[in-house]
Amino acid sequence: MSYRVLSLKYRPQSFNDLAGQEHVTKTLINAFKKDRVSQAYILTGPRGVGKTTTARVIAKALNCSKTKEGSPCNACQVCKEIIDGRNLDVLEIDGASNRGIEEMRNLREQIKYAPMNAPYKIFIIDEVHMLTNQAFNALLRTLEEPPEHGKFILATTDIHKVPSTIISRCQRFDFNRINETVISNQLSKIIDLEKIKIDNESLMAISTKADGSMRDALSILDQAIAFSGESITYDEVATIIGIIPLDIFFDYSNALSAKDYPKMFQTLSKIRSSSFQLDDLIDGLNLHFRNYILALTPDGETLMNLNESHKKEYVDTISSWDLNDILQIINQFNKLHHTIKNSHQPLIAFEILSLKLMEMDKSVIISDLLAENSSNSNSANDKQFTAEQKNFVQNDTKELDKRVKPKADNSSKETSIKIDDISHEKNAEPQPKVKNIGLDKIKDKWQDFIKVVNSERPSLG
Structure with missing residues (x-):
């Protein structure tokens, strides 16, 4: 018997x-237990998650005469x-190669005839979003009024293109995309059936x-078995699928920090x-810095799909x-993804970005900076207020002395005293206190600040 993948x-x-699709299977x-079967189903999701497989299971459940608990x-x-x-x-139809109106007309003719040896005549249309508008219109008429013996199961990876x-x-x-743990557990079952040895790190x-x-995942596992034989190691898996060693990422991030x-x-x-x-x-690198974010959170290392030494x-x-x-670095890498698509030398673009990240200053939390400035301003105001109190006491003392002592005929002295008092009063005017400006206030006034800078200093704007 020939080998099957x-x-x-x-x-x-x-x-x-x-x-990994419990919400669908349940x-x-x-529905089959309660005999509440729809006339048509549409299955949507990314590649390789079981849409066509589910369509075939539905077809079997519809036509099987000995269903068990809703399954064929x-x-x-x-x-x-x-x-x-x-x-x-x-009948399975590929929507990419049978996308015209003539194919849909033929389908409409075929569905009129009763099934040969099953309760239903079932049409599975894969990649249905590839049909033309005219073909969709022809299909729509059949979906509106299908015969009792006709069922449709549509599958697509791009639901937005379906009318x-x-x-x-x-x-x-x-x-949904299947969880990595679910995939790993499924691969582990298959490995046991195939009697192959592989470690958990390779599976992850x-x-x-x-x-x-x-x-x-099954295609990669097939390739790994062909490469390694009955015993698969992590290094062999890394070689096959091109995994970049974590040492490269740690060297990069350590040099950066x-x-x-x-x-x-x-x-x-x-x-x-x-x-x-x-x-x-x-x-x-994005995944590497994501692991750093996990390491910052309590018990976050338990969410890393790594061995214990790498977690440590x-x-x-x-x-x-x-x-x-970390967030700023990840954001720069995401921007680089779009930049390198139009670059003739993408590796140089990556190296330039790396040097720019080396020059990046440490982040400053604005709220902490504002709090620090506010405390400095308050301490300065306290010092100023103390000086004003001293001036006020001195002025009151002088006024009291003037009232107790007899008046002198020296009018020039009185004039000088009055002038001094006026100057003291001017100096004693309290300075406006600096308010504790919050981050929301800065955001609201930021555009006004930019306009002022542009008008006063265009070179800085």
Whole structure:
């Protein structure tokens, strides 16, 4: 018998076998138990999460005569024919290659005829968003008034391209990206059945690389088995899928935090001499700094998909990082993603950004800065107020002396005293207190401040 890839060999054949889509499977199982089956379903979600597989399970459940708890038996003649893809009453249509109005007209003609050896004639249209507008209009008429024996199951990765008139006539199920832990557990079951040895770190690396797609994870595992044989190590998995070693990321971030230019240049040289894809490098750095954010939170290291030694390394080096700095760095890397698409030398753009990040100052929390300035202003006001009190006491003493002592004929002295008193009163005028300005007030007045700077000093604006 010829070899079958893992994604086909271990394809789910019942609702309970579908991993990571419990909200879909529970609804469908209950619908079949209570005989509340819709005339049409539309399944949407990213690639490799089980849309087409679910469509086939629905087709089996509709036509199976021995359903068990809402799921097909997979033992009757109809179920076996659908599994092998040779049942004449279940037709799979590729929307990308059968997207015209003529194909939809043929479909309308076929659905008129009763099924041959099953209760329903079922049409599974994959990538339905690829149909033309004319084809959608032809399909719409059939969805509005389908025959009792006709059922439609539509699948798409881009629901926004499907007309709302089509969606409104279907029961919609949104498939989610599958959690990395769920993928890892599923791979572990398959590994046991295949009698292959692999460590948990390798499984998590494959699950992370799959990016929520079970089919991609099984394809990578298939490749790893072909490369390594019956025993798979993490280094072999890293070589196959191009995982960038964490040492590169730690060297980069340590040089960045310490502003160690020689070490940064050595790291950039190592990156340039390696065959890393720049997109993978940036994604890896984003994930690396995300792990730093997790390390900043209580018990955040438990959320890292890493072994204990790597978790400890994040916790040990987090003291040199601030959350605002990390967020700013991640933001710059996300901007670089868009920049390198139009760059003839993307690696140089990455190196330039790295040097700019080296020059980046540490983040300052504005509220703390305002509080510090406010406390300084208040202390200055207190000193000024104390001086004013002294002047006030001196002036009162002079006034009292003038009242007790007999008046002298020296008018010039009186004039000088009055002038001195007036000057003291002017000096004793209290200065306006500096208010404690909050961050919201600064945001509200920031545009006015920019306008003033532009008018007074255009070079700074």
